[in-house]
Amino acid sequence: MRVAIGGMKKPEMEAAIKRADSTIETVITTDIGAVPMLESGEVDYYFGACESGGGAAISILIGMIGYGKCCTVAKNGGQVNPEVIQKFIKDGKIVFGMAHDSIEKAVPVLVEALINAQ
Structure with missing residues (x-):
């Protein structure tokens, strides 16, 4: 599995991904750099973080990849719901936004759901 990382707290996002599964290849980039x-x-x-989880984290990708492939897995102050994340993956989402303060909670759940979906 290969994951592009953009938005806020990129090093923290990469570290959380590696803690969840050290075999995942990561690329730190920008949102627009992740499109190609x-x-x-x-x-x-693509995993991206911003203040809200749904704005700057994924807005460029929504415009360039399409809304149907993007989702927010953790909003600012919100809960991480494994069932919702599993549904997003089943629905074909490949771009995942999250609030930067939820990285530590959201990434392990998201990584586990992606691995289980393979």
């Missing part, structure tokens, strides 16, 4: 990586298959997924 996703389109070409260079990466499988």
Whole structure:
């Protein structure tokens, strides 16, 4: 599995991904830099963080990849719901936004759901 990382707290996001599964390949980039990586298959997924989890974390990708492939897995102050994340993955989402303060809670759940979906 290959994950592009953008938005706020990129090093923290990468560390959380590696703690969840050290075999995942990560690429730190920008939101717009992730678009051609996703389109070409260079990466499988994009994880982005911002203040809200649904704004700057994924807005460029919504516009360029399409709303149907993007979702917010953890809003600012919100809960991480494994069932909702599993549904997003089943529905074909490949771009995942989260509030930067939820990285430590959301990433392990998201990584586990993606691995289980393979």
